[in-house]
Amino acid sequence: MFKLIKTENNARRGEFYTNRGLVQTPAFMNVATAGAIKGGVSAKDLKDVGCQIMLSNTYHLHIRPGDEKVKECGGLHKFTTWDGPILTDSGGFQVFSLASLRNITEEGVIFASHIDGKRIFMGPEESMTIQSNLGSTIAMAFDECVENPAEYSYARESCMRTTRWLERCKAKMTELNLLETTVNREQMLFGINQGCTYNDLRIEHMKQIADLDLDGYAIGGLAVGEPTEVMYDVIEHVEPFMPNDKIRYLMGVGTPVNILNAVDRGVDLFDCVMPSRNARHGHLFTSRGIMNINNNKYDTDMAPIDDRCGCPACQRYSRAYIRHLLKAGEMLGARLLVLHNLWFYNNLMAAIRKALDEDCFYQFKRDQEQILGKRI
């Protein structure tokens, strides 16, 4: 259940209630692809970096260790020991981006596993069953992610199919939540808006899925290579047709500036691998701008990465030491940097919420955009 607390123009301050606790929005989901954050970050660490909600990938967990194995272990919460909300994606995005030899029919998709080439079928019912086995707090609808740019006629056909798939997802989820053996019988379902960069398709599709009265709505198929301005334009067009009383999730986005701009356009929820992926290459977000810890000038710099940061790395370790660890290929380097960047993202969201609470989001956004553009 989503409660809209207040707005500043289109920007929304809200609370999202789940059977694993409350999520203060706007919020960023920390990505634990295979049930763990890359870089040796544990469920315990996630609490230390201010994570409210974790995201795991259905496709990866279906292939390894297998969703039925996770169910035998009591579901993802018991398996990973993360006790807060977990959102699982539908597997659709990975099927369309990672797997090979895809064949799409009305029923679903046949594809080859990127691990061992094994042929796998996934349709709406399969995706719901897998996510039910994983026992996540929120399941995502199984959709087709069409590559940009796409032909209008194909984009339209795909959108209509994604709506039909969503109806099947909802029916299957209702059925699964009634079973006594289901891990989380209150599993929520979010629908996903598609339509490539065609605003009329986006709007038509959004109207269709809004009618299904789901627990939340996502905008999918963006941040896949299109210009940033196109992404913002799609959000601006589709947002007026998203239910006001439901949480809104922009999938796979993005940079801190992207997030500020999407909040500005009425989005509540985000996820992205950028903080952890950038961290592992030494690219850091700080309160003074972007930092590349590989730079020689840090080789004897005993200051923390960011003296205004409250992350476990900045509380104890120096730029010089962390830079050395990264250069020497020591896992500890990656771990500390991932903790730092995740803390930055979670803290940015907390600062956005505070600015909304204090009716100064626009000033905050302008200031942050200036800082975030700097390289230090």
Added chain:
Amino acid sequence: MFKLIKTENNARRGEFYTNRGLVQTPAFMNVATAGAIKGGVSAKDLKDVGCQIMLSNTYHLHIRPGDEKVKECGGLHKFTTWDGPILTDSGGFQVFSLASLRNITEEGVIFASHIDGKRIFMGPEESMTIQSNLGSTIAMAFDECVENPAEYSYARESCMRTTRWLERCKAKMTELNLLETTVNREQMLFGINQGCTYNDLRIEHMKQIADLDLDGYAIGGLAVGEPTEVMYDVIEHVEPFMPNDKIRYLMGVGTPVNILNAVDRGVDLFDCVMPSRNARHGHLFTSRGIMNINNNKYDTDMAPIDDRCGCPACQRYSRAYIRHLLKAGEMLGARLLVLHNLWFYNNLMAAIRKALDEDCFYQFKRDQEQILGKRI
């Protein structure tokens, strides 16, 4: 300063005083080669797994980031944030095992870096200067590690040179500790006994170095491929000639059973990469025997690795989850397993000390040897 508290036959219970605190012996040093334990384990984590003393490698730190850089950062303690005792090896073992194109003279060794092939000279004075720059609590003498088996004549010649090198080490360390710019002006120096597997050479060399009245004595050049019984035999022969009032360190040893047997023969201090290296491959030490977490039978096993273990992994995570992480190549898997094995080693040493305190070391050793031989 070493204080012998009590003995049980040759086994010794002692306390080793350093300017970074007390080490209860017998003790195991946790190996942080490049200033961090492999597997993403931090100085903070080392406290959690019961580490008393950390070991870092002079050769690795000299090459990267460079000992002068570490000195600029205030020494290894400030650099790594580990505030307990640190022992640095001399670089000798790595020069003789990792580097290529070695040329040994009376002065020292010219070799090529294993990173970039750069030609480097290291002799007793260079090794002391580097370790002084690192500012470790304990420096090790620069010695030649002769490969086993070696010709008797070469082994003898090398031993005599190692004694001459040790005299130069002591002189240089005395000089460095007088300098105001030195990081740790109370740096201690341990001598290293060599002599391959020739007991008469071992004894002759031990007598020579005992005369130099150093802060501790190590047995080097063992655990390099010779049969275990030969290693035990060398210790038995050389031990009577090791000063009673100095700490005794068996370098690079070993398995838990090796450690029990070396304690039995009068050794106080150990180091080995085995707990962390084995952990990264899923080979674990437990209170019921050796476990391979890769085994299929653990795929839905929600028990901890060892229900009698107090490590951070066993306190929270299941066999099934950790096994999955290792299979999926998630760093968190390696991290949790390294924490487990280090805790096991540190806890084994604590149990050895308790057994010595309670005059039941021999019973403890017999029981442990039975358990440690089991595969579960």
